[in-house]
Amino acid sequence: MLKRYSLQRQLIIIFGLFAIAVVIILVPLINKNLTELIDKQMYETLEMAQNRYIYYDYVPIESTTTKQIYHMKYYPNEETLVHSNNMSNSEAKALYNVFAKDLARMINSNKSTLHDKGTDLGGETIYYLITENSDIYFISLVYSDYSTDLVSGVQQQIINIMYIALAIVGIVIFVWVSSLIKPLRQITKYIENISKDKDSELKIERSDEIGIVSSSLIAMKEEIDKQNKIKEEMIHNISHDLKTPIALIKSYSQSVKDDIYPYGDKNSSMDVIIENAERLDNKVRSLLYLNRLDFISGQNTDAEVDMKELIEHIVLQLQGMHPEIKIETDLAFVSFKGDNECWRICVENIIENAFRYVKSYIKIMLKADYLEIYNDGEPIETDDIDALFQPYEKGTKGQFGLGLSIVYKTCTMYGYNVTAVNHETGVSFIITKKENQN
Template identity: 45%
Template sequence: MIVIMLIFLSAFFAFFISDSIDRTITDLMYSMMASDQKPIAAVLTGDLDGRDREYLSTYLRADETQTSFLVDDGEIIMASRSPEQEKQVQNWLLHQADSLEEALPDAVREGICRQGGREFYYRMERLPGENGPLILVTYMSDLYASQFRESLINSTVYVIIIVFFLMLMATLIWVFSIIRPLNQIRSYISQIKQGKDVDLYINRGDEIGDLAQELVTMKDELSRQDKAKEEMIHNISHDLKTPIATIKSYSESIKDGIYPYGDLDSSVDVILHNAQRLEEKVHNLLYLNRVEYLVSSDASGVVTNMKDVVEQVVLNSAVIRPEIEIITDVEEVFFDGLIEAWRVSIENIMENAFRYAKTYIRIEVRENDLRISNDGPKMPEDRIDALFRPYEKGEGGRFGLGLSIVSKVTKANNYLVQGYNLPDGVCFRIYRPMKKEPGKQKRRNQRK
């Protein structure tokens, strides 16, 4: 950044400041000569006597930085000084003065004469005289201009250096004001990665402050999920331990000829019931890992016929509670994503519906919109937003993974899922608010 600033200032000085200084010095040279010519012109435009001529000659000789002379009819009649080394310059100016005599009254000519490897600034002014027009010529070498330019450039360079260091200091302060909170954030992330319980205090109103706040929020959410996960694992371990202990104790009793439930068949039924419970719990845990693979699989361009999926799920789940009426209103539409992931998602919603439904379950499928409702008890309003969070404790203290799996699948395929209460029950909806792009080619899954 410092190098860039140096390059910028150098280019700025080379292309702008230097050219501006040269124009300023040129204007100043012409202004100085015009200022010195004013009293001369005032004398020449009046009646000249011997005293006036003496005064004029004294005035012309007083300024050593400029040389002035009067031209009358192509000849120099009065000069402040006439250095030998400047004869070539005076002859050139004398020639230019001849051409000015024929110009309009009060004509002025300014310019730069280059003679002998040097530059001379000149100014000519046509004035009325007693016997005809006079040309007042004033010139000065570039020595004074060079000295003035050097002084002006030095002053400008000093100002630029001061401005540069002020900008540098402001930049360094700004950079350090960014580096310090970034180092705090890096240290915070490093300590979080090591499992330490640390806090982050960055009170800023810019993007860095927003980033710090988001990191703190993320850390709090991860901590909450970790605690919920630990509690879930503890509960799952307890749930697994109970049927395993029952199976083990009943099996040992039967082996010893003792039937804890009265007879052999009843005791074996208890073992089979607990084995079934154990199988269901293990199946849910295994499928939680399975769904991670499904949602991370490359499903780009793949679509699923939701009518086929709903019909298959309804056919397989109708025996769960035969007394529950399943009402379907399904159009043949296609959702983005793998068929297995969508089947599991609908199965999980249907399992939840069968658990709470009283008389019916309704399934409606439209373009980018699927709804499954039932007439079960309404959900607490303060629990609706947490329904789809992983490891969230549900009703009765159970940790349900089914709806969190639904949330993973829908998000992976760019859909939204929500639950809400109806006047006579509850509804779960999977939808996409934006329209699908027209003409997009997709591969269709075959019904399995």
């Protein structure tokens, strides 16, 4: 229900309900415990005053600043009640009715002490303490207006303190929630600007979860900008790469149609058209496959590929096309997680790339979670290694700039890393399993 409201309104509602619950629950508890505490205090006061009266016959002089305590003596053998000088006979008779039943019960039960409180004819509450000493019953009494005033005063102080504490807590929570709302609004605005492709900055210097979210959003925005830039470059490169063979095919086809042969004869001119059509076909196929990998990467697969058998098959095919290149293999019986066709294209692209740069020797080594394809060609320029697996990054003898990006995307989606490493002589492409993958 509260989800419909803003955080500030939720805070006000929750804190209001909490405050009401505190008042409803705590105030009665405070009253009960405070009354019990005051009762205990009143009986202790009566006990001290009574002891002074019993042992020292001390009765305080009546004062307007302190509550008067009255004392009486009851002689059960004579059934006589004697009161102290600080009270009249009429007061003594009126107060006698308050404790008479308890006094009779004490005498009958031989009980030595008893304290309680009762009401006089005027409805006022009176605390009394009855103590038996040497067959004489001493009764001490005090009116409750003192305790009532004390309870009311303490209660009011506690309630005031509670209200102040609730107000302080409410202000602190409100300020704290406001400190959360401000960055959340900044994040919301930032996301809106991203969705509308507007320039926006997000500066939130926090180390809590909000700071982590904001840092993740900034990293996401940077990655989006990076991907957009890559897409723009891809579109530019694609249009440029496609334009040349299409223009050549159109011009040569028109020439042949007009019985004009740019390469001297019909067959030679048609070979040029076919060559560029194949080049165009390979380019389109690579682009389609690269996009297809995005779809495949969203699908979970538990399939495994026999990499030893796969590499042996690829080497057998390519060796026949390049008999002048020596290919040495050291292959263990190892399986990689993933699709057979995806890994075939991945390994083919690396080996074909090696054939373009190799001098005379290629070595392929396969072991658990590790594949290395080495060639003894020229090392990669240091500045090019980091960007080597990005789309349309071509080496000096590269063709389309898509082969190694297909390799990178294939390895990544199956939980593997691929790196290019320069050696003193030659270059290795190494595929290893990521540590956090099972």
